[in-house]
Amino acid sequence: MSAIGPLHHIGSAWTLWPPYETRNGLNIVRGSRKITHDILTVCLLRRGEDPIHPDLGISPRLFEPLSGYAPQFWIYNIQQEILKWVAGIQQLYVDVGEFKDYRNDLTATIQFVPLEEPDIHVLTFGYYAYQGAIWNQGIDQLLNSIQLDGEPFRLTL
Amino acid sequence: MYEQYFRLSEYLDQDASLIQSRRLYSLDENALYSAIMDRLAQPLPNGEESPFSSRSPTTAHAILTGGMAYYQSVLAEEFNHVPDRTLILLLRLMGTRMSIAEYPVINQVFRRAPESLLAGIPAIIPLNLEVRSQYDPTLSVYTSLATSMEGTAGVDEVEREGVHFVNVPCRVSRIGALPNVRLREFTLLPRSLPFVSESFNDGRIVNPGRDAETLVEAVLRAREDFRTGLRCVTARDYEFAAKLVGAQKVRVMVGFSPGAAGYFGSLTSVVVYPPDITPSVDAILAERVLANRQIFTLPAEIIPIDGVIKPRVVPNLSNLEVFNLVATAIATEVNPPYGNWGDSNFAQTVAIACERQVGIFGVPEISLRHTITGEPLESLDIQPWQLLEIQSTLQVEPLRT
Numbered sequence: 001m002s003a004i005g006p007l008h009h010i011g012s013a014w015t016l017w018p019p020y021e022t023r024n025g026l027n028i029v030r031g032s033r034k035i036t037h038d039i040l041t042v043c044l045l046r047r048g049e050d051p052i053h054p055d056l057g058i059s060p061r062l063f064e065p066l067s068g069y070a071p072q073f074w075i076y077n078i079q080q081e082i083l084k085w086v087a088g089i090q091q092l093y094v095d096v097g098e099f100k101d102y103r104n105d106l107t108a109t110i111q112f113v114p115l116e117e118p119d120i121h122v123l124t125f126g127y128y129a130y131q132g133a134i135w136n137q138g139i140d141q142l143l144n145s146i147q148l149d150g151e152p153f154r155l156t157l
Numbered sequence: 158m159y160e161q162y163f164r165l166s167e168y169l170d171q172d173a174s175l176i177q178s179r180r181l182y183s184l185d186e187n188a189l190y191s192a193i194m195d196r197l198a199q200p201l202p203n204g205e206e207s208p209f210s211s212r213s214p215t216t217a218h219a220i221l222t223g224g225m226a227y228y229q230s231v232l233a234e235e236f237n238h239v240p241d242r243t244l245i246l247l248l249r250l251m252g253t254r255m256s257i258a259e260y261p262v263i264n265q266v267f268r269r270a271p272e273s274l275l276a277g278i279p280a281i282i283p284l285n286l287e288v289r290s291q292y293d294p295t296l297s298v299y300t301s302l303a304t305s306m307e308g309t310a311g312v313d314e315v316e317r318e319g320v321h322f323v324n325v326p327c328r329v330s331r332i333g334a335l336p337n338v339r340l341r342e343f344t345l346l347p348r349s350l351p352f353v354s355e356s357f358n359d360g361r362i363v364n365p366g367r368d369a370e371t372l373v374e375a376v377l378r379a380r381e382d383f384r385t386g387l388r389c390v391t392a393r394d395y396e397f398a399a400k401l402v403g404a405q406k407v408r409v410m411v412g413f414s415p416g417a418a419g420y421f422g423s424l425t426s427v428v429v430y431p432p433d434i435t436p437s438v439d440a441i442l443a444e445r446v447l448a449n450r451q452i453f454t455l456p457a458e459i460i461p462i463d464g465v466i467k468p469r470v471v472p473n474l475s476n477l478e479v480f481n482l483v484a485t486a487i488a489t490e491v492n493p494p495y496g497n498w499g500d501s502n503f504a505q506t507v508a509i510a511c512e513r514q515v516g517i518f519g520v521p522e523i524s525l526r527h528t529i530t531g532e533p534l535e536s537l538d539i540q541p542w543q544l545l546e547i548q549s550t551l552q553v554e555p556l557r558t
Binding site for chain 1: 186187190206207208209210211212213214215216217218219220222223224226227
């Protein structure tokens, strides 16, 4: 048994983003990467998709517009949902901003301070890629755009 | 000819659900989900932490487990909704046969008359001899074999009771399950039978008899058979088959057997209690086992245990009452066929059983040992095919302060 360190209590998990690594088999996450993975699951799961936990995930409103969507509403909702479902977060900050103005792109930024770890982690992904993933398009573009602390989330250490 | 069929139809019209006891599959998906998640979170055999130690519902293994449990419950629900008529038709296609009625057989004692004994004249009991009931004129028993009592004896030997008698299994005149029969009920011998002083039934039942099976019972029985498939594959199948022939407690062990060192992949050891049922279990397993499996049926090894139990009891109970409480607890929860196989916490099992009795607060002191060798329980090497049985030499010393 390994020594009990910070964030030990949240355990380790198999992540779906992506489910496996070419070289390392199943993608197992722990610590702050596990928190990141939980946040992504809450963002990407539709409410009712998990029959055992029918409240898990977010529910887009009926007839929600596919374009001209106001991110403020999403920011408010996702903050509530993350705090409800993800363990081990001390502080959470969610924002959607235009960092790449010339590409007409929006970037979602989720900053969190884990419990027992004096560090701040920044999770970013393309907001429109995310909207496409939960609506009607492929997930690959989103997975490529997910970055944790400036590095692609796909890489495992 | 169609009378039984009409009776079944009538039964089905009255009660749409043929299964009265419980549903075929009562699956609780939340309990199943929790059980799988608990199992996944267990540490690995080498002591490392499980990679699936998180139980939060956002993890991939939780989502997969939840989906699996949900679809399993959907399947179980669908199966429960298959109407019974459909199942009955299926069972009929599979060739369900109804078992016929059987006569009960009881034991009858015939005692030889003293004069025949002194004179040395044999007393002959013929086949199909009728002995009537002294209470019910329509009931009688018939001897199922012919026998005779021969030999001579002196006067002093004759005076001792019970020297010359013979047991004869007798068929009861009424077919079906054995009716209520009193001890020494069948005593009216025919007057033409010489040299037999008396005859009576001593209460022993050779075969309890059986009523003719109705179609409803046949369908229910066939359904039980259908669930096991007349084949022994899982441990539950072995247990079911062994219990069919009267085993009360069964332990199935795969890969090893008592007294043989090593692992044998194709071997299944079946330990049964009571020990004298072993040949019957062996016979029924031999016809149900798969082709490449080896079966080793053996009786349970019973270790006699006694010692001292000091229960803390309510003050107004006498020592005899306390002993009866402890004895009741042991006889109904600890001794075979109850209790656990290879119980390494046997003292705790006994203490918990005693504490369930009203009047016993707790069992602060308990010291148990092997009845024959006197070895203390802690130093015994209890094996999984062993059952521990507390003997009547157990001492109970109540603590009242």
